[in-house]
Amino acid sequence: MPARVIIFTGKGGTGKTTSAAATALLCARKGYKTLVMSSDPAHSLADSFDMPIGGEVKKLMDNLWGVEIDAHTEMHKEWGTAIAYARQLLSVQYDDALAGEIMAIPGIDEVFTLLKIKKFINDYDVIILDTAPTGHTLRMLALPEAVGGAGQKLIGLEKKVTKVLKPFEDMVGVPLPESSTFDETEKLYVRLMEAKNLLAGKNTTVRIVLNPEIMCIRETERAMTFMNLFGFHVDSVILNKVLPKEVKDPYFDKWKKLQKKYMKEVELSFKPLSIMSIPLMETEVVGTKLLGDVARELYGKKDPTTIFTSEKPFDIGKRKGKFYIRIKLPFTKKEDIDIEAADDRLIIKVGWYKRVLTLPAVVVRQSVKKAELKNGYLTIVFEGKKKEKKK
Ligand SMILES: Nc1ncnc2c1ncn2[C@@H]1O[C@H](COP(=O)(O)OP(=O)(O)OP(=O)(O)O)[C@@H](O)[C@H]1O
Ligand SMILES: [Mg+2]
Structure with a gap:
């Protein structure tokens, strides 16, 4: 081991x-x-x-x-x-x-x-x-x-x-x-x-x-x-x-x-x-x-x-049919968080830290429905199919 x-x-x-x-x-x-x-x-x-x-x-x-x-x-x-x-x-x-x-x-x-x-x-x-x-x-x-x-x-x-x-x-x-x-x-x-x-x-x-x-x-x-x-x-x-x-x-x-x-x-x-x-x-x-x-x-x-x-610092799961990513982010204010979705990646910026999460396959084609900061946890909920880009 x-x-x-x-x-x-x-x-x-x-x-x-x-x-x-x-x-x-x-x-x-x-x-x-x-x-x-x-x-x-x-x-x-x-x-x-x-x-x-x-x-x-x-x-x-x-x-x-x-x-x-x-x-x-x-x-x-x-x-x-x-x-x-x-x-x-x-x-x-x-x-x-x-x-x-x-x-x-x-x-x-x-x-x-x-x-x-x-x-x-x-x-x-x-x-x-x-x-x-x-x-x-x-x-x-x-x-x-x-x-x-x-x-x-x-x-x-x-x-x-x-x-x-x-x-x-x-x-x-x-x-x-x-x-x-x-x-x-x-x-x-x-x-x-x-x-x-x-x-x-x-x-x-x-x-x-x-x-x-x-x-x-x-x-x-x-x-x-x-x-x-x-x-x-x-x-x-x-x-x-x-x-x-x-x-x-x-x-x-x-x-x-x-x-x-x-x-x-x-x-x-x-x-x-x-x-x-x-x-x-x-x-x-x-x-x-x-x-x-x-x-x-x-x-x-x-x-x-x-x-x-x-307790794990972050987890990915499914609730009420929707996938979510939950990250423990204590000591963080809402206005300090910026989330960008780009292809298969989610970029979470907190102040000057930047985390690039490669999304699991199940949510890659979905769009971010909402992001919420509550009790020191940032929860990002995914939903439906992401719109295909027009060629
Ligand atoms: N509980 C304690 N009581 C008394 N002295 C202590 C205690 N803890 C640490 N020291 C002393 O304080 C000094 C600094 O401790 P230590 O070297 O462990 O700190 P450090 O965080 O590793 O420092 P650095 O950042 O320089 O690596 C040492 O001289 C150590 O013996
Ligand atoms: Mg030391």
């Missing part, structure tokens, strides 16, 4: 690495064959465990392995030719340094860590992924979908055009790629789609780590909208660094009041999602002893591999 994958994400410094490491430790202690992976170039996983880890899978203790993927090297290994070509193309218009800068899209190299998951998926019971604070990792997975069928067509078309034009490169004025570049780009495209499908699958859940602070709460709300829109299953939020009751010093009175208010807000906002919390420990969390303590605070007697909230 493929591994249960748990992804930890959240704003910078909230405790993603600590939560990921503590969860991995507990999984291993419970007897699951566990791999903990980091896609963060800062590689703090090793600091958290207080053990060297590195770019190759390393056994850390019974049932626990760790790896800190060097995403940058991984990207150049996998995608070197296409990147080199894009740089070459850009350097016609910009100087080389600037071209390099443009290619350094935040988060792009991290995606290559996600591609690695596929390699390990059948070798472990559980894979825990600690991500970088940028929050771009999962966002990048939306890329192949946004490019969609157009991307595939373009790859095919450019391949042909390049073949014809290559001998006239000087006249065209831009360097033309070898067709192998397109093969590689195509391969990457397919692999990104595979990674996206794997991570939106039923064995993968995302846990968002936040602190009881207003900026963290807002960021988590935005993350929730994105995750739901793209079909990533968030099964819990982890509220970290909560001041414990034992803290009596009046200096912290205001902090405690504020945290209480924010914890209430988190509860109201994210229900029915499971909300777990970790107190602010006496010191920073380094080494297996303290990680074990954090795991106990976090999960108590619960199995960390449990899917704590089973």
Whole structure:
């Protein structure tokens, strides 16, 4: 059976690495064959465990392995030719340094860590992924979908055009790629789609780590909208660094009041999602002893591999003879949503996120009857036959 994958994400410094490491430790202690992976170039996983880890899978203790993927090297290994070509193309218009800068899209190299998951998926019971604070990792997975069928067509078309034009490169004025570049780009495209499908699958859940602070709460709300829109299953939020009751010093009175208010807000906002919390420990969390303590605070007697909230981010079904697509879109206002139907695709725009849903065959020929936003759910109802375009 493929591994249960748990992804930890959240704003910078909230405790993603600590939560990921503590969860991995507990999984291993419970007897699951566990791999903990980091896609963060800062590689703090090793600091958290207080053990060297590195770019190759390393056994850390019974049932626990760790790896800190060097995403940058991984990207150049996998995608070197296409990147080199894009740089070459850009350097016609910009100087080389600037071209390099443009290619350094935040988060792009991290995606290559996600591609690695596929390699390990059948070798472990559980894979825990600690991500970088940028929050771009999962966002990048939306890329192949946004490019969609157009991307595939373009790859095919450019391949042909390049073949014809290559001998006239000087006249065209831009360097033309070898067709192998397109093969590689195509391969990457397919692999990104595979990674996206794997991570939106039923064995993968995302846990968002936040602190009881207003900026963290807002960021988590935005993350929730994105995750739901793209079909990533968030099964819990982890509220970290909560001041414990034992803290009596009046200096912290205001902090405690504020945290209480924010914890209430988190509860109201994210229900029915499971909300777990970790107190602010006496010191920073380094080494297996303290990680074990954090795991106990976090999960108590619960199995960390449990899917704590089973609700799916979106579903397709039939009600009163009409097909519908229902997407959970909390923290979204009606005026922020824009829906466009184009051939076999439905484009849902929420603010500046854009989701392109390839419609299932049953509704492709139908038109959108109505779309309604209620209680945090967007429901799109389909009906009848779509009018054929006049020739
Ligand atoms: N509950 C806690 N009590 C005390 N210290 C904590 C707690 N959780 C995390 N820390 C400490 O806070 C610091 C940041 O935690 P951590 O590295 O897990 O955050 P992160 O979200 O992974 O950060 P980054 O965004 O930089 O990757 C670390 O020094 C860690 O030991
Ligand atoms: Mg970290």
